[in-house]
Amino acid sequence: MSESEKSTVSGDSSQSTPQSVIEIDNVRKEYPGVVANDDISLDIYEGEFFTLLGPSGSGKSTLLQIITGTNTPTSGDVYISGQRVNDVKPYNRSTSLIFQEYALFPHMTARENVEFGLMIQGVDKTERQRRSDAMFELMDLTGKEDRKISALSGGERQRVAMARSLIIEPDVLLLDEVLSALDVNLAKEMQVELKRLQEQIEKTFVFVTHSQEEAFTMSDRIAIMNKGKVVQVGAPLEVYQNPDSEFVAEFLGVSNIFSGTVTSVHGETVTIDTGDYTFTVTDTAQSQTPGDEAGFIVANERLNIGDEGANTLEGTIRDTIFKGPSTEYTVRLDESGEEVTVHESTGEVLHEEGTAVTVSFEPTAAKLLKR
Template sequence: MNAEASEETTTPEQNVIEIRNLRKEYYGPETVVAVDDVDLDIREGEFFTILGPSGSGKSTLLQMITGIETPTDGEIRIDGDLVNNVKSYNRNTSLVFQEYALFPHMSARENVEYGLMLRGVPEAERRERADDMFELMNLVGKEDRNIQELSGGERQRVATARSLVIEPDVLLLDEVLGALDEKLAKEMQVELKRIQEEVEKTFVFVTHSQEEAFSMSDRIAIMNQGSVEQVGTPLEIYNNPTSEFVADFLQMPNLITGEIVSVHDRLVTLESDGIEYRIAKKKTAGTPAVGDEVTFLIPNERLLFDNDHENTFEAVVTDTIFKGSYTEYAVQLLNDRELRVHETTGESLLSEGSEVKVGFAPDAVVVFS
């Protein structure tokens, strides 16, 4: 065997869900396009999140994956099989609703075993599989409690157990943390990720919360008006938002549009509202030329106080927002443009009206084409 033949080959990641040119229209006095020409690949065993504002089409997309809604056009394949017209109960997926949809007159065990009972699983096997779920969900000792006696977080785990016990290929979760208080929602983020890693199943999670998406996901698809704006890992999306919508949705307000006034070997100088900004030439697309209009983003944490970068400006603090581990400052430049600075919280905070200097390095920006 030669050296080349003995080398290990990398097995390509297997897609469990493949979506091509997917479209969903609702008909009435006017046609409403809820999902528009979506292409997505969701990999086996990953925690994949569909993120977007209300009305972006994310829940409609999830409902088409699970079979509640039928596509107007395009294809959905699960494990390679076309499922456009396959009923939800014949797909090897399971859906957890925001309201959990648990039976209030049943115990936790009866809820978890319900799907197995419908499938004709013998009682002894139902009990064994449910017991495994109660252990996985840290609910041992609460099997015989009535649903109404459980906390919100416990109900959420019972609903997840009921969906997982039937051993689906894909678990779909629709805004399942939305009804929980902030502390419990943070705890459940950790729990859901732990559960997903232990069962090694594909989780498809829908949310409007950036914190939920970024804390749990292997990859994220950000939706806007029925279309997918960007797909990537949390770090890829945060470091390189590909559109102004993504930057704005992720609450990155430091977007500046200017006209190029000079181009040098290393730097491009732009003018916007009477202020000149210098950005790294390597960050721009194509060949920048004088007169071109460019929009760029300065990430909040890359805009710094009291620095000596090539971009340094006098400013006034107009708002101080304490966030715990960091503080967000709104600052106003001399041309009245407002920018946001994130700084690690120290022993004291800058007060409103404080005169400061802020700036950024030329290569700290993200440039949009």
């Protein structure tokens, strides 16, 4: 497993690796003509909020199903709390799954939904009520125990679904695109609520989403998936600032991507010729030699409008998008015709569309992509 996969929850590699609650060892899932999961290995740690992030069809929901036991791997092994669970039925695993649609029983009250799992387990009525009372208090649903599901708001239904999953005391709570059915404002509120809850109960949450915002807001670590593979694992800030590949940079939408040929290397300073421009890049993490093909990214907020940086490009503003505290500019470059995106703090005057500008960045603002 790569060092990035072994990184700690905080992203500080100097700390000892925490205890794994889920171990995925070379898991592969094949369908006729399709590889949904391609030899994936992951450790998910006890008490962390871990997110599987990727575009539709990347294999993240399949991997979640393999963890729950509703799908079986073609090869490889899954361990939960140290136990190999490949052949263990879903209801005998120490996990609980919340679906996108919540799968609540509409003919039951909120309390009956929450207590359903305990009833199946044969827990007596007094104990069920004691534990469900605690769940309603935890979820800020006290007073709504006897309401039908149809009488609850979208956020309340989600909290009922979470209470029903948590009341059986699983080691791991699995959440599959659970915010996608909510409106934008409620989804933002629930992001904060989910993270608060996870920290309060100190359970491991494994969350599946295609939303970068959801992943960045809630996660301790993120695994980015593409075409059945895990292509990068790390803390949100680590992944944002140091994407491993052009795919990750493009998917996160946080960076401008350049590529060319290395023409010289002096210490940590690399000179790259793109055919239209010559750039200098400072990067301590990569080893380059003249003649190498090299790609690098510059985060949107590290590009500046002005000629203060050592690397300068001339262009014309094509779009100006005012976002309140910040403004996003799309600049078409004169030499290459390519476009770059610049995020700047909003000043007293906005640059208008059609304005000729200079865009610049310092060599230390660039990050070389892995070859």
